[in-house]
Amino acid sequence: MKANEKKLVILAALVFAALVLFRLVPWAQAYYVEGQNEIARLERQIDRYRNLIEETGRWMEREESMRERVAGLDAWVFKGSTPPLIASSVQQELRKAGVASNVSVRSLSAPRYEYTDGWLRVNQQMTFTIDQDNILKFLNLLEQTRPRLLVTEFSISRNRREYTGNITVTGFSKLPGAKG
Amino acid sequence: MKLPLPLLESFAPRDLGARLLDLYRAGTRADLIRRTDYSLVVFEDTLIDTESGASREIVASEGLSRPEAIAAAAGAMLAEKDREVPVLLLLPATAFVATAYAMTNLSEKMIRSALKLQAHSLLPGFVGDLLLGLDASAPEGMALWLPAATADSFFNAFRQQGLFLAGIMPRTLAVIDPQAQVPDLVVSDNDSSHCTLMHCHRGVIRSLHSISRRDLAQEEFSRQWQELSEASQLPESRTLTQVSDWTGLRQKVSGHLPYSFLPAGSEQAGRRLEQQKNRRILGAAALAVLLLLCVPFMANWLKIRQLEALSANFVENSAEARSRQEAVFAMENEWGELLSYPDQDVAALLLSLNAVIESSLISFAINKGVVDIQGYAQDPAFLVEQLAAREEFYDVTQSGRVSGGNSSARGDSFGIRMNLANIDFKSYDAKYPARNEASQAGLR
Numbered sequence: 001m002k003a004n005e006k007k008l009v010i011l012a013a014l015v016f017a018a019l020v021l022f023r024l025v026p027w028a029q030a031y032y033v034e035g036q037n038e039i040a041r042l043e044r045q046i047d048r049y050r051n052l053i054e055e056t057g058r059w060m061e062r063e064e065s066m067r068e069r070v071a072g073l074d075a076w077v078f079k080g081s082t083p084p085l086i087a088s089s090v091q092q093e094l095r096k097a098g099v100a101s102n103v104s105v106r107s108l109s110a111p112r113y114e115y116t117d118g119w120l121r122v123n124q125q126m127t128f129t130i131d132q133d134n135i136l137k138f139l140n141l142l143e144q145t146r147p148r149l150l151v152t153e154f155s156i157s158r159n160r161r162e163y164t165g166n167i168t169v170t171g172f173s174k175l176p177g178a179k180g
Numbered sequence: 181m182k183l184p185l186p187l188l189e190s191f192a193p194r195d196l197g198a199r200l201l202d203l204y205r206a207g208t209r210a211d212l213i214r215r216t217d218y219s220l221v222v223f224e225d226t227l228i229d230t231e232s233g234a235s236r237e238i239v240a241s242e243g244l245s246r247p248e249a250i251a252a253a254a255g256a257m258l259a260e261k262d263r264e265v266p267v268l269l270l271l272p273a274t275a276f277v278a279t280a281y282a283m284t285n286l287s288e289k290m291i292r293s294a295l296k297l298q299a300h301s302l303l304p305g306f307v308g309d310l311l312l313g314l315d316a317s318a319p320e321g322m323a324l325w326l327p328a329a330t331a332d333s334f335f336n337a338f339r340q341q342g343l344f345l346a347g348i349m350p351r352t353l354a355v356i357d358p359q360a361q362v363p364d365l366v367v368s369d370n371d372s373s374h375c376t377l378m379h380c381h382r383g384v385i386r387s388l389h390s391i392s393r394r395d396l397a398q399e400e401f402s403r404q405w406q407e408l409s410e411a412s413q414l415p416e417s418r419t420l421t422q423v424s425d426w427t428g429l430r431q432k433v434s435g436h437l438p439y440s441f442l443p444a445g446s447e448q449a450g451r452r453l454e455q456q457k458n459r460r461i462l463g464a465a466a467l468a469v470l471l472l473l474c475v476p477f478m479a480n481w482l483k484i485r486q487l488e489a490l491s492a493n494f495v496e497n498s499a500e501a502r503s504r505q506e507a508v509f510a511m512e513n514e515w516g517e518l519l520s521y522p523d524q525d526v527a528a529l530l531l532s533l534n535a536v537i538e539s540s541l542i543s544f545a546i547n548k549g550v551v552d553i554q555g556y557a558q559d560p561a562f563l564v565e566q567l568a569a570r571e572e573f574y575d576v577t578q579s580g581r582v583s584g585g586n587s588s589a590r591g592d593s594f595g596i597r598m599n600l601a602n603i604d605f606k607s608y609d610a611k612y613p614a615r616n617e618a619s620q621a622g623l624r
Binding site for chain 1: 473476477480481483484487488490491494495497498500501502504505507508511512514515517518519521523524525526527530531541542543544545546547548552554612613614615
């Protein structure tokens with residue numbers, strides 16, 4: 001082998017060594033780590049499935065329970081084609097509960113809308129006066145209202161013989177095209 | 181530099197390279213001799229394969245040297261065989277020159293070096309390079325010499341026949357076994373032209389005498405030879421006088437390394453063989469390293485395959501549970517926002533407070549789980565303690581100034597703030613964040 005050829009061979013060996021050191025080794029390391037991660041992922045997945053199999057009975061019970069809960073939920077939801085109509089329904093239900101428990105409505109504020117994924121939340125505030133004896137009745141009526149009015153804020157203070165109160169309730173309505 | 185230990189001194193760095201080279205060469209020689217597959221004996225005008233017993237006449241013709249004639253016979257004999265394999269050629273002892281030596285207290289290397297230095301004074305008739313055959317493990321014995329040109333002529337002649345001549349050795353040594361139980365053996369090797377007497381002790385040639393048949397015709401020489409023969413008689417002796425003694429050997433002769441002469445070409449071939457062997461070893465080592473490096477990846481691959489199979493099995497077995505779970509998640513996804521809206525049961529809360537405060541509340545307010553109450557109590561601090569002890573409240577604190585009332589019967593006025601347990605609007609708002617109202621104007 002001539003000197004020039006030897007030099008070329010040494011140069012090629014150096015290039016190869018550099019390639020191995022800077023490309024092949026990091027690649028191999030990354031490939032190995034990738035494999036280890038995949039193993040860890042599969043092990044986690046298997047553990048998850050194993051637990052799932054062990055908990056099949058629990059999931060069956062949970063599904064039954066959920067179905068029972070959900071069956072009545074449709075009645076909790078306000079129906080309406082537009083948010084103002086829904087807000088009107090919320091106001092009506094609130095007023096009905098008030099009338100039924102001898103609440104004197106002093107004012108109703110403008111409804112406040114909150115949009116989330118698939119839902120419209122209508123917040124309605126009302127100020128009122130009420131006798132002490134009717135407070136619990138009013139609150140119980142709200143609890144029983146269908147569609148449901150959920151109390152977000154409630155305050156009441158005694159002013160001489162009567163109580164002045166302020167309540168904010170929230171009604172839920174599904175947005176058109178929402179999930180489910 | 182004086183090294184502290186004699187052993188280390190003997191391996192001084194300046195000698196180490198030379199010693200390693202010697203070891204390498206010795207290894208190559210030994211490997212080459214060990215590899216010989218054919219041992220061919222030259223007996224008069226016959227070439228004999230000691231293993232098969234096959235023989236072939238060495239035809240001398242004009243223009244053909246003796247080595248060429250022998251090589252031609254070997255070529256004809258091994259025509260059907262694998263010609264790449266190394267051949268050991270066993271020549272009559274008279275083809276070699278023997279000199280006695282006695283060098284006590286010298287190392288093997290020193291004996292060899294000393295003899296090489298004395299070669300041309302010992303054998304002034306030879307002008308060319310001489311190859312030395314010697315077992316220097318003994319301080320005295322016989323050194324054999326063969327002109328390098330002779331060895332090369334044999335090598336080249338064999339190469340012309342497409343044969344590889346690995347080494348040349350005196351044929352008399354063919355019947356010597358260095359490992360034999362009886363240490364001493366005398367071999368009388370005679371043919372039509374010469375008589376040879378060789379005395380070996382554990383494979384080391386102690387004496388070697390040869391005489392031509394023509395000289396034996398003289399009475400004085402005959403008498404001397406007779407005396408020598410009688411003096412050399414030992415219980416163990418072997419006599420080889422005819423072709424049948426060689427054809428009857430029926431074994432491949434292993435070369436005695438110390439007395440095997442390797443032509444330069446053979447040594448080169450040996451080195452090539454060694455390099456090939458080294459390359460093979462390196463290749464195998466590289467392959468082994470590569471396989472070793474692949475082990476973690478293969479282990480990963482096997483583990484992944486195994487886990488995938490296991491996972492597929494679990495997927496199949498968990499179909500029922502998954503479908504139930506998916507149904508639950510779908511319902512939670514659909515109704516979760518409504519279901520998980522914090523339900524503040526204000527009526528129950530008022531009843532609960534009433535049990536503690538006994539109708540002395542002036543005001544009550546609840547806003548997203550935070551309750552503020554004001555009223556009168558005989559001992560507001562005790563009231564705070566009472567409320568804090570109830571599990572439906574936490575973070576119970578006085579929020580207003582405590583002051584004495586107009587009537588001692590009503591007690592002191594107080595303001596208390598507390599949080600309702602199980603009511604967490606912050607988490608709910610974070611989970612179901614409300615978007616900007618204006619962006620949904622189109623829905624109104």
